[in-house]
Amino acid sequence: MAETEEEEYESSHSDEPKSTSFSSLKDLKNLIHENSLFFDRLVDLVPARFYIYPEDPPHPGYYGMSKSAKAAAKKATKENLKKAHRARLDPENYASTLELVKRKAEKEEQEKLKEGEAEQLEIREDNKAATYEELRKRLHQRIEKLQASRKEKKDSQKGKRKRAEVAGTQSTRDSVPQEAPSAKRGKEDVEKVKKDPEEDQSSNLEFGRVKISVGNEISKDRNKKIKESKAHLLEKAQKLQSTMQDPEKGQVVATEHSWSAATSRAAGIKVLDNPKLLKQSLKKDNKQHQKSVQKWKERTNLKEKALEERQQVRKEHITQRSQQKKDRLIAKREKKLLRPGFEGRKDGFINI
Incomplete structure (x- = not known):
């Protein structure tokens, strides 16, 4: 009896349902695989340029470019398009949409891994606790x-x-006068003072100007000289011309004057020795002076007229004010003499 019961239990709890569950899992896997293959075929039917977004940014256009730059950019785009077309038609370089998707996914995974490694390195560096001694x-x-x-x-x-x-x-040393040097050092100081000007002259040489000691030498302090008037210069020029015309001394004076004039012109100084030009300049100066005198007179006359007009206006204003003051006083006096309810002025008292 016990054996029969055991057989019945085993038959009732046999492995039949287990086999059915295993077969159902296999069928599900096959179904998923078939579906995935079907979707892969669908993806392959779609062109890659519509399915995968391009990584390169879109072309910005040719706005703001010069003619030469625009032409070069257009040429480069044409060449790139040709290369891309050839690469697309090349059977060796051909890749389906599914392959491109897989490549893209692999690249993203690699980038993520690199980023994760970099973050881990940063975290490790930050986690390195600085010891007390380092701090x-x-x-x-x-x-x-x-x-x-x-x-x-x-x-x-x-x-x-x-x-x-x-x-x-x-x-303070420069301001305080120094004591007189001793007898021995006196000679040495004098010699030094004599030598110093020569050294200063050699150091301060001016090569632009030529110095020739012929005739009247150009004085060093010409800037300190008072400027001579044109009338005085004209007299000098006339005297010089008269001496030049002298048969005995004329030639010597002319040669001396020509040398002195040449040296002064070389030094950059004007030589005013032409009486005609001096007369013309004097006339010009006189005319200018007369014009300025006339202008000054006109200016002074205008000033005087303006002052007179102002004085006249002032007088008129004073007279008007005085008259207005008088009129106000008269009006005030008449107002006081008037009686309310009666016409006319009060000549005297009523009950006399």
Whole structure:
């Protein structure tokens, strides 16, 4: 009886349902695989340019370009299009949409992995806890830098003060008259003073000007000279012309004057020795002077007229004010003499 019951239990709890579940899982896997193949075929039917978004940015256009730059850009785009067309038709370079999608997915995964590695490295670097000794070293280095900068500032300030003090002492020395030198040092100082001007002259040479000691030498202090008037220059020129016309001394004077004029012109000084030109300039100056005198007179007359007009207006205003004041006083007096309810003025008292 026990054996029969066991057989019945085994028959009732046999592996038949297990086989059915296993077969159903297999069918599901096959179905998913078939569906995936079907979708892959559908993806292959769609062109890659419509399915995958291009990584390169769109063409910005030719706006704002010059003619030459525009032509070069157009030429480059044409060449790129030709190359792309050839690469598309080449059977070796051919890739289906599905393959391109897989490549893109692989590339994204690689980029994600690289980014994850970089983040992990950063986290590791940040997690490296600085020890107490390292922090202490950094603090000491910072303190040393600050102390060095303070020392430099102090040194610079001290240097400025010393320079100012030295400059002050030098100025006081220059202002205070020095004592007379001793007998022995007196000769040496005199010799030095004699030598110094020669050295200064050699150092301050001016090569632009030629100095020739013929006739009247050009004075060094010509800038300090008072400017001669044109009338005086005209007299001089006339005298010089008369002496040049002299049969005995004329030739010598002419040669001397020509040399002196040439030297002064070479030195950059104007030579006014032509009486005709001097007369013309004098006439011009006189005319200009007369014009200026006339203008000044007109200006003074206009000023006087303006002053007279102002005075006249002032007088009129004063008379008007005085008249207005009188009129106001008269009106006030008449107002006081009037009686309310009666016509006319009050001549006297009623009950006399």
